[in-house]
Amino acid sequence: MIVLDAAFFMVAGPAVIFAGISKGGFGSGAAFAAASVLALVIEPGQALGVMLPLLMLIDVSTLRPYWQKWSIRDAALLVAGGLPGVALGAALYTVAEADVFRLLIGGISIAFVAWQIAVARGLVRAATQALPTWAGALSGVVAGFTSFVSHAGGPPAAVYLLSRRLSKTQFQATTVLVFWVLNIAKFVPYAALGMFTWQTATANLALAPFALLGAWLGVRAHRVVPERLFFALTYVLLGVTGVKLIWDGLF
Numbered sequence: 001m002i003v004l005d006a007a008f009f010m011v012a013g014p015a016v017i018f019a020g021i022s023k024g025g026f027g028s029g030a031a032f033a034a035a036s037v038l039a040l041v042i043e044p045g046q047a048l049g050v051m052l053p054l055l056m057l058i059d060v061s062t063l064r065p066y067w068q069k070w071s072i073r074d075a076a077l078l079v080a081g082g083l084p085g086v087a088l089g090a091a092l093y094t095v096a097e098a099d100v101f102r103l104l105i106g107g108i109s110i111a112f113v114a115w116q117i118a119v120a121r122g123l124v125r126a127a128t129q130a131l132p133t134w135a136g137a138l139s140g141v142v143a144g145f146t147s148f149v150s151h152a153g154g155p156p157a158a159v160y161l162l163s164r165r166l167s168k169t170q171f172q173a174t175t176v177l178v179f180w181v182l183n184i185a186k187f188v189p190y191a192a193l194g195m196f197t198w199q200t201a202t203a204n205l206a207l208a209p210f211a212l213l214g215a216w217l218g219v220r221a222h223r224v225v226p227e228r229l230f231f232a233l234t235y236v237l238l239g240v241t242g243v244k245l246i247w248d249g250l251f
Contacts, residue, residue: 002042002050002199004206011041012203013210016054020214022154023055024062025222027161027175027234031055032152033244042203049195051151052186053204054211059180061215066173071166075177077133078140078157082182085144090189093149102150102249104142109155109242112162113235131163140178147182148189152245154179158238168230172222 002008019034034054038047131139139160147153157178161171190196225233 002046002203004203008041012038012207016207016210017214017217019051019055020058020211021218021221022237023058023176023179024215024218025172025225026218026230026237027154027158027172031154032150033241035151036244036248045195046200048151049190049197049200050203050207052183052190054207055151055179056183056187057208057211058215059176059183061212062176062219063180065219066169066176069169070173070177071164071170074136074161074164074166075174077136078143078160078178079181081137081140082144082147082153082178083185085141086148086182086185086189088141089145089148093193099249102152102245106242106245106249108159109238109245112159113239113242116162116235130165131160136160144182147179148186152241153182155238155241155245158234162231162234168222168227171234
């Protein structure tokens with residue numbers, strides 16, 4: 001049962017604002033944490049059901065600022081892999097061990113950040129080419145699956161997109177487009193699994209202003225943060241979310 005009391009809003013409000021800031025300005029890598037935070041005050045399944053419409057609201061509110069600023073090739077590649085990943089998540093949701101995937105994605109995220117730090121410091125020589133097409137499609141499949149089971153599709157998508165050396169706005173716009181499509185694709189199977197109820201709908205209405213505020217703050221932050229700092233923050237968020245995924249997978 002979802003009780004919309006002061007304790008609920010003290011936990012859920014900041015979590016949803018954080019999700020909006022992450023999705024609206026910094027590639028959505030850490031937005032999944034909002035569902036984990038919500039699970040502190042409501043059932044985990046309810047937390048996923050509450051967050052999806054809010055994430056979709058954030059997607060819609062951030063499409064206009066980034067409209068046609070994305071890398072359509074990279075977005076199409078991630079979506080092409082992501083849709084089968086969502087279907088796989090829907091098929092295996094009731095039997096899949098999500099912790100295995102949390103550990104896998106967390107490890108990949110941390111390894112990627114460590115690699116970028118090593119390259120920046122001259123400890124290793126970077127490859128001159130971005131990750132190949134098959135890696136983008138695979139990232140999309142993993143992003144779609146993990147997005148379905150835990151709203152944690154941001155890190156695998158970020159690993160591929162960061163390798164593409166996009167500008168900060170291209171990177172952000174591409175993630176907005178990709179997860180706008182994938183979140184729409186998740187809605188029907190979520191409904192079929194009974195994850196939406198009148199209680200989650202009531203919580204959505206109550207938390208919608210927090211989602212919109214977070215998205216607005218994220219877009220404004222994206223515009224004023226210098227490109228070098230933007231990617232530094234993105235790497236930090238990717239590393240933090242990698243640690244969080246590993247922690248969730250182990251404990």
